[in-house]
Amino acid sequence: MDQQQFYGRLNDRMRLYRASPLDPARVITITASPDYLASYDGQVAALVACNLLGRLSPSVQIGFPDVAIHPRLPWAGRSLVRHTLDGMRDADPFGSYGTRPPAAGDFRFHLGPDGHDTVVHGSGWSAYIGKGRSPLSLVTSDIGVGAALAVVLGAAHLFRTRFGAMTAPFTCNAWDWTDAPSPVEFSPVGSSLGHIMTAGLGSVGSAANYFLALATRNFRASLIDHDHVGIHNITRSPIFTEAHANIDLAKVDAVAAFLREAGVEDVVVDPVALHKSALWNHREAGSTDVLISAANEFNVRYHIEMGFPPIQLYATTGRNWQATLIQHMPGAKACSLCVFPPDERFAPTTCATDRSITPQTTVGERRTDAALPFLSFAAGLMTAAEVLKLTAPGYPFSAERVMLSLREEPLLVGTPIPHRTGCLCEGRHMGVHELAIAGSRYAEFATKPSR
Ligand SMILES: [Zn+2]
Structure with missing residues (x-):
């Protein structure tokens, strides 16, 4: 199957939805604050951002430094950059995926509470996208749901606005599903889900x-x-x-x-x-x-x-x-x-x-x-x-x-x-x-x- 046939089939359901794929000429670069990238929540954000944005666009660069995958995650100890890059290439072998710092003209998708003018940040069960600095308080129970939710919100914003800046702040939480932060520390880790x-x-x-x-x-x-x-x-x-x-x-x-x-x-x-x-x-x-x-x-x-x-x-x-x-x-x-x-x-x-x-x-x-x-x-x-x-x-x-x-x-x-x-x-x-x-x-x- 050639590249054109592949993309025709890959984006078939998006077109059925009457939506058009993102412009492949516009590069998305994923960056992260160092402290956030060292944390469980930050690594969940990085994994989900590479996974989702890599499926949404054939032009994604990893702009964060490599770290070992967090001990609480699957694939613990492996290279986070290698793992996420392999994942993007496995999903779309015709895409342009690599590692480099953000360049002029890139859309920067920044993970963390600060470090860029707009941020995608999750902590515990809560998610935030908008101008930095993030208002979320630090939850240390390693749940990752808020981090993943923030990435989904950020990706939706990017797609809907065709690379528009995330200037309007939005906060919500996955605990009671309201548009406010939730400081809940609950984690199911330690007990079986059955x-x-x-x-x-x-x-x-x-x-x-x-x-x-x-x-x-x-x-x-x-x-x-x-x-x-x-x-x-x-x-x-x-x-x-x-x-x-x-x-x-x-x-x-x-x-x-x-x-x-x-x-x-x-x-x-x-x-x-x-x-x-x-x-x-x-x-x-x-x-x-x-x-x-x-x-x-x-x-x-x-x-x-x-x-x-x-x-x-x-x-x-x-x-x-x-x-x-x-x-x-x-x-x-x-x-x-x-x-x-x-x-x-x-x-x-x-x-x-x-x-x-x-x-x-x-x-x-x-x-x-x-x-x-x-x-x-x-x-x-x-x-x-x-x-x-x-x-x-x-x-x-x-x-x-x-x-x-x-x-x-x-x-x-x-x-x-x-x-x-x-x-x-x-x-x-x-x-x-x-x-x-x-x-x-x-x-x-x-x-x-x-x-
Ligand atoms: Zn019924």
């Missing part, structure tokens, strides 16, 4: 597992997806590479290889759709602690809800530049079919996704999601952040649905999810559901129906 099953390893499901692994490797992973990596998947997933697409690798195998290499010991895969998966259909009661339901084909939400799921966390990307995080507790008044009613024309064999929420285009017989790279990263990060909070006393800390809009200045809105009259969950027996999740790590979150 058995996390991911149904759907497309952009959002793979990104959720990527961000989980940056924070902790202390969980069991079950991965279910029937699909294979294509070149059009590369820009929206932090894990998929050109080599994966060339050998038509199953998405579950690509994500499993990433998790194992990062240090997650117990990873099992099932390369089939959820309704055909033995991991899902034959699982023992209480054996799955949390379900990341990131699939939207084959009427998957019907099969999930009829299978009495544990707590479900997922996020969708929308046609108006938003990522929406959704949480369903067993027994809550709204299930996922309340949000995404089965499509009568296609049920029960095809996609049940509400097309007013997820943009889809029909390509032949297949429907295809379109999204922008930073929206998929945002959706995966929001999902991972929720999973990482499950062991925190007092969880949950936000509404069942939280929308992050990046179309203009960032906007975060939390709303409860109403029950949909006539939904299939009305006939579901709470006692049976309680038995199905009994013994799972987060069964205490199950609520009695209030309707």
Whole structure:
């Protein structure tokens, strides 16, 4: 495949979204404050910035000095510059990626609380982009979520404004999803997250597992997806590479290889759709602690809800530049079919996704999601952040649905999810559901129906 064919396929979903790729003549140079780069949060920012910006643009230079990867991260002790540079080249072998100080005309993407006139900074659960110096206080619990979120916000700003300066300040946090800093020090490190099953390893499901692994490797992973990596998947997933697409690798195998290499010991895969998966259909009661339901084909939400799921966390990307995080507790008044009613024309064999929420285009017989790279990263990060909070006393800390809009200045809105009259969950027996999740790590979150 030549360069033109590669970029045609690479940017296919971006064009379906009616967005155009960034000008490859404009170089993005990633720089960082030395103290920040020595910290866990700063290195998460560097990893995510290189990963995301390298997928968003074929012209990225690393302008920070090399350091050893932080002991709390996967790949500890390796060269941070080598690792991030290899990652960018693996995603786009035709791109221009290298190391050099920022030059005149570059767009400088600066990581840290200060050191440049505009900064991208995260600390603990909080994120800030705007003029330096950052207002965030130092959180030392090495959670990295705020750092990753700041990079996503910065990348969205860069893309939306076509390299406009980040002069308008924006602060938010991933703890209660409000536009204010949160000084919370909570970290899940030290306790297991339990058995996390991911149904759907497309952009959002793979990104959720990527961000989980940056924070902790202390969980069991079950991965279910029937699909294979294509070149059009590369820009929206932090894990998929050109080599994966060339050998038509199953998405579950690509994500499993990433998790194992990062240090997650117990990873099992099932390369089939959820309704055909033995991991899902034959699982023992209480054996799955949390379900990341990131699939939207084959009427998957019907099969999930009829299978009495544990707590479900997922996020969708929308046609108006938003990522929406959704949480369903067993027994809550709204299930996922309340949000995404089965499509009568296609049920029960095809996609049940509400097309007013997820943009889809029909390509032949297949429907295809379109999204922008930073929206998929945002959706995966929001999902991972929720999973990482499950062991925190007092969880949950936000509404069942939280929308992050990046179309203009960032906007975060939390709303409860109403029950949909006539939904299939009305006939579901709470006692049976309680038995199905009994013994799972987060069964205490199950609520009695209030309707
Ligand atoms: Zn329902």
